[in-house]
Amino acid sequence: MKRLAIGLSDFKHLIEEDFYYFDKTAFIEDVIKDGSQVKLFTRPRRFGKTLNMSMLKYFFDIENREENRKLFKNLYIEKTEAFKEQGQYPVIFLSLKDLKASTWEEMERKIIVMLSDLFSEYEYLLDELKGTNYENFKEIAYKKTVLYDLGGALKLLTKILYKKYNKKVVVLIDEYDSPLVSAYINGYYEKAKDFFKTFYSTVLKDNVYLQMGVLTGIIRVIKAGIFSDLNNLRTYTILSEMYTDSYGLTEEEVVKSLKDYGIEQEISNVKDWYDGYKFGDSEVYNPWSILNFLDFKELRAYWVDTSGNDLIKDVLKIVTKNTIEALERLFNGEGLKQNISGTSDLSKLLSEEELWELMLFSGYLTVEEKIDHKNYVLRLPNKEVKELFKDTFLEKYFGRGSKLLYLMEALTENRIDEYEERLQEILLTSVSYNDTKKGNEAFYHGLIMGMGLYLEGDYITKSNIESGLGRYDFVIEPKNKTKRAYIMEFKSTDNIEKLEEVSKEALEQIEDKKYDVSLKQNGIKDITYMGIAFCRKEIKIKYK
Known part of the structure; x- marks a missing residue:
């Protein structure tokens, strides 16, 4: 049984060491047939971008041509x-994946080192160079x-390679957006934008030494002006109808791999956990998770690393009512209608208008339905992403450890006084004062949703649904009709002395508005009514 190339992105090493390989060499044929001189492919992290770029490098490179030819034996492209x-062709392959820095000065140093390392790979050319070159x-x-002086470094290298081989040069730039996102996060975006706009455009535009340019990244940073000068660029995003199965794994590829490893009986579970991504008209699996x-x-969330968690944490910092309600719909398996332009403005990455687009292109959402060329219905792709969101969401609201476990045990066992004590402790120790300021309904809505996520499986949780004479805030309905249900009404006040009074009002509202009607119609007999009042980080619960 072949070894699995987890974390390996060097095509030559993978083939020579006989690792298990999903044959993606049809991508090479598509790239060659594609008439555009410069191509940008945007895909989520760990979907095979770097491995495909490495494959292109070994395929096109004029150096070690005969040795590299053997790498493609018995693969699709050979036929x-x-x-x-x-x-x-001579090839320049540059990965910017690790080009991240907390300051512009640090970024400057890293760029100088990166280009020094790149040029050192071609040190054998020095003896043939003269003059300014x-x-x-x-x-x-x-x-x-x-x-x-480094803005034109890549163009200089293409010129030197062209003169050496009398052949135009293939330029491969992997993770082109990595330093730009780092710059945005760390507050020096304008400086980075100015440099990289020159850096990319000098080598990719009107360069007589360029045969082809291929770039990869996660987002298309067009509004920032990075590629505004490139009229020869064609972008292929996850919404494009070309190259739809070049990244990620098709069902056919996954089924074959499961058979090869003797676990084909798991296909249904694997589909639930790792399938669901829609690239153009193809449905694909997450390759990192499959490997x-x-x-x-073991069925669990593998597609996790620091950058992924950071993005979700940043998303959850935007605690607006609309965001929380949208997340709730997604968690409930519903679609979310959004306008998707296919471009990203880094200055607004985490604003509400850019948020869902960023999550789509980063792999946390996928397309359920295309309405027209700009409007789509989005959903969570699979269980893996849902679990990742769920864990991060619960950590934000309830902290780490067993706090939530004990809180929900107290609730579902109808120990409401203990539930109140534990919820009070969470508010005092795990929640920011700013989150609980008067008027921030979104925070409490998020708190409710967190409880619902935790109870998923044994209970159905619903919020803001019509019942009786109004809409209740939150209902916990057991799937087993012999168990107890809970109706919660939340109210906030800015006067701590009114907590008792407000919680009583909330409890009375449940009864007056007959919020229990739908539960009783569903055959639930045991129901606890809970009026919950908040004043910043203080809480009071009245119940019956």
Whole structure:
């Protein structure tokens, strides 16, 4: 049984060491047939972007042509007309994946080091260089230059390689947006934008030495002006109808891999957990998660790393009523209608108008339905992403540890006084004062949703649904009709002395508005009514 290439993105190493490989070499044929000179592919993290770029490098590279030819033996591309392009061009392959820094000064230093490392790979060319090409090459390779002079570094390298081989150059730039997102997060975006706009455009636009440019990233940063000068760029996002199965795994590929590892009986569970991504007209699985499942044979969330968690945490910082209600619909399996432009303005990444688009292109949402060329219905793709959101959401509202477990045990066992004590403790120890300010209904709505997520499975939780003579705030309905149900009405006040009075009003409202009608119609006999009053971080519950 072949080893699994978890975390490996070097195509040559993967093939030579005989790791299990999903044949994606049809991507090479598509790239060759594609008439656009510069292509940008945006896909979520860990969907095979770097491995595909590495594959292109070894395919096109004129250096070690015969040795690299062997890498494609018995793969799809070997049998195609496009294989004649193998080993025909000099290649520059630059990954910006790790180009992140907390300050612009640190970013400057990292760029200088990165380009020094790149030029050092071509140090064998130095003996053939003369004049300014020699001097400029040496200055970059030996880190004797300043950032201002590096905007045209890649174009210089294409010129040198062209003169060496008399062949135009293929330029591959992986994770082009990584330093831009880092700059946005750390507050030096304008400086980074100015540099990278020059850095990319000089090598990709009107460059007579360029055969083809291929870039990958997660988002298309067009509004920021990075690519405004590139009229030869074609972008392929997850919404595009081309290259739909070049990234991610098709069902056919997943079924075959499960059979190869003797666990084909798990296909239904695997589909629930890791399928559900819609790229164009193709439905694909998360490749990172599939590889890990094949290895560990355990259904759980694998698609987790620091950057992923940070994004969700940033999303959950935007505690607006609309955001919480939208998340609630998503958690309940409903679709979310949104306008998606296919571009991202980094200055507004986490604003409400950009939020859902960012989550879509980052892999946390997927397309359920295309309404027209700009409007889509979005949903959570699968159980894995839902679990990731659920865990992060619960941590935000209830902290780590067993607090939520004990809180909900007290509730479902109808120990309401203990429930009040434990909820009070959570508010005092795990919640920001700003979250509980008067008028911030979204926070309490989120608190409710967190409880609903925790009880998922044994209970059905509903909020803001019509029943009797009005709409209740929150109902916990047991799937087992012999168990107890709970109706909660929340009210907030800015006067701590009125907590008792307000909680009593909330309880009376449940009875006056007959919120229990729908529960009784569903055959529930045991119901607890709870009026819950908040004053910032103080709480009072009246119940019967």
